Amino acid sequence: MNQTQPAKDTVELLHQLNAGCKTATNSVGQMMPYVQSKRLLHLLEDYNDKFIRIGDRCHQLLDQSGAREEDPSAIGKAMVWMTTAVKMNLNNDPCNAAQIMADGCRMGIESVEKARRACPQAQHSTVELADELIYVQRQMRNDMNAFCR
Numbered sequence: 001m002n003q004t005q006p007a008k009d010t011v012e013l014l015h016q017l018n019a020g021c022k023t024a025t026n027s028v029g030q031m032m033p034y035v036q037s038k039r040l041l042h043l044l045e046d047y048n049d050k051f052i053r054i055g056d057r058c059h060q061l062l063d064q065s066g067a068r069e070e071d072p073s074a075i076g077k078a079m080v081w082m083t084t085a086v087k088m089n090l091n092n093d094p095c096n097a098a099q100i101m102a103d104g105c106r107m108g109i110e111s112v113e114k115a116r117r118a119c120p121q122a123q124h125s126t127v128e129l130a131d132e133l134i135y136v137q138r139q140m141r142n143d144m145n146a147f148c149r
Contacts, residue, residue, distance in 0.1 A: 009119035010126045011067045014058050016115035017126075017133055019072045020108055021055030024048075024137075026077060027104050030084050037094035040147060044101070047140045054133050061126065080104075095148035105141035109134055 003011070028048040035041045062069050087100055116122075116130045 006121040006123065007065070009122040011062070011065055013115055013119040013122040013126050013130060014062050014065070014067065015070055016119075017112065017130055018055055018058040018062065018069060020112055020133060021051045021058060023072050023076070023080065024051040024104070024108060025055065026072070027080055027084065027101070030081055031088070031097055031101060034084075034088040034092055035094065035097050036092070037097075040094050040098060043140075043143055043147070047136065047143075050136045051133075054129065054136065057129060061129070098144040098147040102141045102144035105137045105144065108137045109141070112137070 025048055028044050028051070032041065032044055035044065059069055084100060088097065112130055112134050116127065116134075119126075122130075
């Protein structure tokens with residue numbers, strides 16, 4: 001059965017959002033063992049919970065559409081892991097951790113905005129979910145940037 005363009009755009013955007021949430025939770029999870037600041041750890045836990053909730057909604061919508069959930073690429077995961085490990089082993093300062101997370105948020109925002117533009121006929125509820133993810137990423141980026149001020 002051929003999907004209509006709105007259905008294709010919806011599924012594609014959901015895949016991108018789901019991958020973004022998984023990347024975010026993987027990144028936060030990888031950073032947590034390095035973080036020695038209770039305040040920063042609390043922020044990371046709060047944002048991780050938000051990414052998990054958005055990811056769960058993506059998963060539900062993908063299930064409803066009959067599409068399969070996809071994992072981020074192994075190469076992408078390895079690059080994130082390697083970058084974080086090297087940077088944190090060189091400088092285990094909480095400000096460094098916050099800056100790495102802020103950089104990840106910036107990349108996530110760019111990725112979701114690009115996917116949103118590439119899927120102009122996606123269902124309104126999926127576009128709203130993309131906007132929510134962008135909003136959370138912006139909040140986190142701002143909180144991470146403010147952490148070291």
